Amino acid sequence: MKKAILIIIAWVASTIEVLAQCAMCKTTIVNNVSHGELSLAEGLNFGIMYLFVTPYLAILVIGLLWYKKSRNHANKNIKSSAIRM
Template sequence: MKRLRILLSFLMLSVALTALTSVPAQAQCAMCSINAEQGTKNGNTQGKGLNTGVLYLLAIPYVLVTVVGIVWYRKYRRKNDTHVAVH
């Protein structure tokens, strides 16, 4: 339980530090940005599709980490429950 608290504290601290020290980035592929700008000016919805794709690419690692964390937590909890019952 103490290890879990330390791990959660470390994760929260690193998330807070990352949020406080992040710098906005303006680096992207010139072709993508030009196409997206011109497409939205002409009434195309390519910019919407590009934004949706970026959101999917951004969300997948978080979903995977969450699923692995839940599976790990359930196995860890089940292991501790059987260990307590034996003693």
Template sequence: MFRKSLVVVFVLGSLNSFGQCAMCRAVVEQGGEEVAEGINSGIVYLMAFPYLLISVALFLFYRSWKKSSIR
């Protein structure tokens, strides 16, 4: 039951994201190389930031766990 509801949430949540692809593509086609580089940089930034946050959180958790296990 949980898996089915999780799949429904992800499918319904992704329906809004389909509209952005055509808009980004149109901007890149009209804007030239400089605009394309800017959009690519933005995509990399948006992709890397969650991984950075998770890495910092895991590091802080590990450091806290290590301190508590020494005592």
């Protein structure tokens, strides 16, 4: 387990910086920012953050619901076993 974690950390640390925008998007943003128009850049940044955060929120909600359901199920099992004794 420790070896796998070390490999993942080494892999993430060794990656070079990658620009994930297409050439047209980058050119448009740079051109607008150089002319003082920041609204397009702010909108693009908001969209990127929205797409980045949404899957993590979905996973969090599913995890919380799963935890509550399993906890309620465990409490019911404890109560039913206590009644049998």
